[in-house]
Amino acid sequence: MNATEVRQIVLDIIEDVALDEDVSNLNDEVALREQLDLDSMDFLDIVMELKKRHKVEVPQEDYPRLATMSSCVEYLTPKFQ
């Protein structure tokens, strides 16, 4: 799976978690929390959905790697191989 496909997977999950928000114009280099109304429970939802939908585990110490879209893609792409 390439980086573009992983980005789409992450975007689909964020869209389902941040239900009331428009995620179509995200800046990949800016922290997700600065662009969307996401709190700690939302990040746990994102981690849970990665596990449920794609069997991808994100250990707690790696949560900071999910800060921006590009850091998500960089961190998760190897896990989707």
Added chain:
Amino acid sequence: MTSQTWTTQPDSYRIVITGIGLTAPNGNNLSEFRKNLLEGVSGLDWMEVRHMGRLAAGNCDFDEKKYQSRKMRKRGTRAGAIGIYCAHEALLDSGRTIEEEERDDVGIYVGITEHGNVETENEIHELYQNDLNTEFWSHHHNPRTVANAPAGEISLNLGVTGPAYTVGAACAAGNLGLIHGAQMIRAGEVKWAIAGGISESTHTFGIFAAFNAQGALGSDEDPAKATKPLDKERNGIAVSEGGCLYILETLESAKQRGAKIYGEIAGYHVNSDATDFVLPNNERQVQCMNKAMKKAGLEAKNIDVVSMHATGTSLGDIQEAKAVREVFDHSDNTLINATKGFIGHCMGAAGALELAGNIPSFEDSMVHGCKNIFDLDPECEMKGLVTKGHVNKDVKIILNNSFGMLGINSALIIAKYEN
């Protein structure tokens, strides 16, 4: 003349109702609910219940998104959504808003029969879909199932920073929420309160299954007739959801604001049977009603309306009828009604909703009757029982009964406010 005690108290001690927000299976606000009670409109219908199939139940159709974002609704519970809707409706009705400088001084007291069954059942259902792998168990489970969840969701939504918690009192909880709210205002803990009761019980199959196992789940070919309180052929309750929250404040603050006053808390009493987990005890029910009247300085003949708990179970209705006869049989003034034939048993919301359905009688001078009494059980006969339709009467005092499992009884007396 009565020797009513509440009117002798200072305005700063007298507690009045200045707003009502509700959702019932047959109405999403007080005027709709009242109209349907007067016109005999049922709120019961078929519902698919997990593991059990089609059963009669009472569900509400208010707009969950009216006061809550989609994300917060998904994160929270149905009980929280009901509570948030009712709280906003009550605030709008009262003309009150949550001001920054006073949000510490507002209390939220929500009566509940139970909480957490719905979410726990959902998680266990998911667990079985996931081969019993607990790694998929949701981190939302704990915040959704803590006993204060519905009140906490309301405080988060409104930004209220005063005390917000639930009052667990089985099916007496609606009355208990109101009573507790009044007590906290009088104790000086809060300046005003959002108080009442809510229920999400139709979303847990366990409650249906348990009433069924107890032989107390009502049924009929017509879902609207599934529960028939006081009728000879009654065979149990209809499980329902709902909510009713009131704005409570002192008479002093209501006067200062020029608020509309629906009624005043004239007296109440809460006691326990200490005899059985589920079977009622009419001796304690009699004591509860009598003590509530004594606290208010009233006698049976002063009570214009008794709103019964009457759930439609075989034994429960007989016991309560016996208790009501003992207290009110010598009163020529008192009319008696019961609401669950219309809306089923709204559990934690029942007491608060059934009271709300009667409060408009202070203004419209009508007493709504019961529903689904086709052949009155001779053991449930009571002088003054309005079996159907409605009766015209000048109403000044309502006594609202609400009882619950583990032997908790409550009687709440509301008086018309007259300047």
